Amino acid sequence: DIVMTQSPDSLAVSLGERATINCKSRQSVLYIPDNKNYVAWYQQKPGQPPKLLIYWASTRESGVPDRFSGSGSGTNFTLTISSLQAEDVAVYYCQQYYSSPPWTFGQGTKVEIK
Amino acid sequence: EVQLVESGGGLVQPGGSLRLSCSASGFTFSSYVMHWVRQAPGKGLEYISAISSNGDKTYYAESVKGRFSISRDNSKNTLYLQMSSLRAEDTAVYYCLHSDSWFYPRIAFDVWGQGTMLTVSS
Numbered sequence: 001d002i003v004m005t006q007s008p009d010s011l012a013v014s015l016g017e018r019a020t021i022n023c024k025s026r027q028s029v030l031y032i033p034d035n036k037n038y039v040a041w042y043q044q045k046p047g048q049p050p051k052l053l054i055y056w057a058s059t060r061e062s063g064v065p066d067r068f069s070g071s072g073s074g075t076n077f078t079l080t081i082s083s084l085q086a087e088d089v090a091v092y093y094c095q096q097y098y099s100s101p102p103w104t105f106g107q108g109t110k111v112e113i114k
Numbered sequence: 115e116v117q118l119v120e121s122g123g124g125l126v127q128p129g130g131s132l133r134l135s136c137s138a139s140g141f142t143f144s145s146y147v148m149h150w151v152r153q154a155p156g157k158g159l160e161y162i163s164a165i166s167s168n169g170d171k172t173y174y175a176e177s178v179k180g181r182f183s184i185s186r187d188n189s190k191n192t193l194y195l196q197m198s199s200l201r202a203e204d205t206a207v208y209y210c211l212h213s214d215s216w217f218y219p220r221i222a223f224d225v226w227g228q229g230t231m232l233t234v235s236s
Contacts, residue, residue, distance in 0.1 A: 049209060049226035049228060095222060097213070097219060099217055101161070102161045105151075105161060107158050108159075
């Protein structure tokens with residue numbers, strides 16, 4: 001199974017400041033034939049199911065604010081919130097969906113307001 | 115609109131059994147791979163099982179292998195998770211999800227239901 005490790009486990013950021021979450025996979029999730037990285041990012045607010053933010057490492061899901069961006073390739077990925085808003089307080093998960101199941105998740109990163 | 119509605123959760127004693135269901139609508143169910151992901155209270159997301167569109171391929175995480183069985187009824191647009199020998203550590207919200215392929219799907223898990231809560235306790 002591909003292990004996904006996020007860092008940090010939690011972070012506190014001031015409103016309007018940048019938040020950066022990292023995710024590292026134990027093996028490459030770049031599929032050479034289509035040159036896509038099979039990584040997604042989800043946001044989960046308390047009492048709600050997760051919500052897809054980013055897929056293929058950097059493609060923003062429809063309706064997701066453009067302050068959310070994803071980057072990276074191979075084994076190292078980053079989710080960036082360019083200007084943190086109060087409504088962005090949540091737990092964020094990365095996931096790999098490379099090849100066949102299992103499509104494993106990172107352990108989650110809790111984002112709070114400083 | 116794609117909808118996935120999980121049901122069947124509840125309170126079960128350790129060692130007991132239960133079957134979860136997931137009713138799907140808004141897409142051609144028989145063409146999609148289906149998955150179960152769970153989340154224990156206050157914990158992260160755990161990917162536990164998957165079944166191919168025609169049921170010929172299945173996957174189970176080690177934590178549930180031999181105790182859980184995934185199945186589907188394409189005529190009823192319904193996914194199932196039969197759970198037996200339940201343990202306290204199976205307590206979680208269970209979500210069903212869909213993808214368009216077993217390999218390198220076009221998109222990740224873009225639709226989540228509210229999930230169904232299973233509590234295993236005496």
